[in-house]
Amino acid sequence: MAPKPSKASKAQPKAPEPIKEYPNIAAFHQATYENSRPYHKPLASLSATEKTHYAYARLLETGIWKSWDEFQRKDFWKYIETNKIPVPLPEPKDLGRDRNGRDISKYSVKEYEEYQKRERGLEGLVRESTRFRDRQRRLRRSGRAGEDIEGEIEEERNRRKLIGVLRGKKMGRYEEDPEWDDVVPIAQDDGEGALAQIAYTEEYSEAMSYLRAVMSTQEKTPRVIALTSHIISLNPAHYTVWLYRASTLFAINFPIHAEIEWVNDIALDNQKNYQIWHHRQLLVDHLYQEIKDDEAKLKELEDSERAFMTEMFDADAKNYHVWSYRQYLVRKLNLWNQAEIESIEVLLKKDVRNNSAWSHRFFVVFNDPKHCTEGSPATAHDPKIPDNILDREIEFAKAATFEAPQNQSPWNYLRGVLCKGGRDLSSLELFAAEFVKEGKDGAEEDVRSSHALDSLADIWAKTDVEKAKWALELLGNKYDRIRKGYWDWKIGQLMDQPVNTLEGNLEALKV
Amino acid sequence: MSSNNTSDASSATASSTSSRLNNSSYGTQPRQTGFIIEELSSESESYPIAGYSNNMTTTTQTAKIPDIFTTLPPVRDLLNTQTSLLQDQTVQECLPFHLNNLGLPINPHGLPHLDRKRHIAFLHKNLRRLPAAFTAADASRPWMFYWALAGLATMGESLEDYTERLLSTVKPIQHPDGGFGGGNGQMSHLAPTYAVLLSLVMVAGGDVSEDERREVLELVNRRAMWKWLGRLKQRDGGFQMSVGGEEDVRGAYCAMVIITLLDLPLDLPVDSPARSDECTTFLSGLPEWVARCQTFEGGISGRPDAEAHGAYAFCALACLCIIDDPHIVIPKYLDVPRLISWLSARQYAPEGGFAGRTNKLVDGCYSHWVGGCWPLLEACLEGPTTASTTKASSTDSLYSREGLIRYILSCCQDQGKRGGLRDKPSHNSDSYHTCYVLAGLSSAQHKWRFNAPARSSTERPETLSSAYQWTSEFLFDEEQIFDEEDRVLTLHPVFVIPEGIAEQTRAYFASKIGF
């Protein structure tokens, strides 16, 4: 505690009345003001000398002496100095509030002094910064933009940081960066009283203002990549940013592998995002043009893409966007191969109910140009498909069905395969009957799969209408009651007499 | 910068809306420990319901809740995988809501009422200033107001007070080159363009003056829109969502909605990159492209080669139903029996609602995406209603309307202070689910008819008139399980806006000459 008073007295030599302690700067100003007007008392109470001094003080205050000639002025000031007549100060003004909203008049004298020093420093920095901007603007105009004279850009960057510190409010990332000085940000026009307006953070709002600006001039430069990375980190679900980034990447020949690496991290952190996958597709389209004749590089891409998707599927094995991308990739890189099928089998081994994996398998098997007719619809018979492939797929689905008979995926798959192969559903009768035991002699039936019963109903519809009806009623009344409307509709189709007006139309549909 | 200041009057909203974004702040309906699923052992097939059996009998005796909604499915596999565990967990999550052990007032069918007041307040709140946490929705703000406005309209709320604000919201997001983006300065994109257009026509179709209606509808730059759509059209028949963006079934649907409602010329602009000798109109190759999205399962995928998905099924069917009459166009391009089989299999018991894909979980929004397919398919099967068709001869429903209504009223409503509708009980409500759950409810509560066109059956429409022949009616042949007070308004089965507005909009633009 001891050194404090000495420090305080050191800081106060400039003060006219250093002896007294003031509670705050306002009190100090008030006292200084009053001290500069010692004659503010009833005129009658002043002595003759004091009255003369008072008159001089008034002359000082009005400034009338400025209109006098030099001789008179000299005389005037001589009197004032010899008699130590104080210059009357104007009434103290309200000091307002500082950037933190604190009332400045409540500052201590010392605090106020530091405050002023800071403000003066700030003004100097701002002046210097303005000069820098003007200089840069001139350089740009004379076509010498980007010239960095003796590291002054770095110096300016630090200056702006300091300005931010002194203002107690950091400048925006782009406002602070001299490299962005040539861009005039475009603020968002939301319209008055806009619906569902979002209260963006200042960071996001500033970055978007710069994006609008670069888009308006169609700037495609490396700093746009940095800007879009920044925005994507704040809002990955922004198609405009992704699309503009992609067109910039291609315009500046940005290395695609680096971009894919970067996108991987974003994708893992944003499982639900779908812009990423379209972006990736654009990247691969582009990359493919470069490497299409290089088998080793294609293989490398295939492996790394598959590895990355495996990582994505660890978090969500049914992610629709990842699967859609994968279908794209198979076509693009001709992945009609064993590795592709095996990697699906790994997923099905983990969860035999993963319908996305089943769908993908169907796609890979039944679109392979080696044994499929190009453009054959998924629901149509393709005579080109060899029997051994059909048999293999049927066996694969059957095996999966035994694992979990009520799993609909392999049942749908089986039907799809039969349809592709132009085989009759009745070839499935014995297999389906494994899961549906008709009760003999009044005993209750035993149904382990409603999908098997559904298949049998369709099979029997052509051979034994009564049995088909029995199966459909069983479905509607016992095993799949929520779909009773549908099962009843199917019963209606079985009957010769139309049960409702659907019949005529169904005939037309060739069910 | 001041527009980013959160310390204004909206900060009260901000705190409650940000809590909405936080999944843990689940409020009055916590995930009770009683229905967290445990690892299933092989012999525990009947385990989960045990804890509820007492409750169930008393409730079901007083209220008529069919046991299909209170018991486990009759066929269950022993093998557990991630899929089956999540499925079991979801069933356990829904059962208590069906049994109504939450002590809510219920009707004689054991259903809680539609809590309109809270849902309306919830949607109004979603139209106010949103906190920074909504930044993720920055590119889909038009959805935010379409969902809220459509949801409000479905519950019979007037949108009149939003007219001015909608206009000033939409003006800065229209792109000079045609279409609308997600926000000011963003590229045009079909999804926000669809959402903006439907919002505008909903407001214009409400109780507004002729001048106001004109002002709202004339806001859209139709010529620029037509040009922009020309850039989205692809050689293979489909549409990209934005220039250089992805091509999917949403694009096909959104583009057709825009083209028909605004009565744009069907001819492709001469500078359209897709234009060729074979491809001359917006319709060229489009239904064929949609047909390529039907999968081996019978459902529809987002683009050729992908997995069948409920949301895309609706987009595909609605797109086709704009191109031509449902009974003509659907069977022409899709395998209808397989589509119906797949669609029907999306409904589960005991949950009652729809899932979007095979072996995925029930979710409230599919009440519309899957539920909304049924009126289109029923019209496809029934054919057009003519003067000679007696109205009583309609088909029985192909899906369980009761199941869907039960899932919606019992499981999808946030019955707490928050309001709004949701995916499933463990999820928080949002405006997206509120909109589409209500749309599904509306569809389940009404029967739609496709009326025979005035033209003869051999003459084909020159302009797209098929989507303007739908009328709704009440269902008479099924027992009504909801009270009349819980009936919501009808939404057009193709455009998903209140009935009557699409026709009015189309008539407005059709009466104009040129752009």
Ligand SMILES: [Zn+2]
């Ligand atoms: Zn949902």
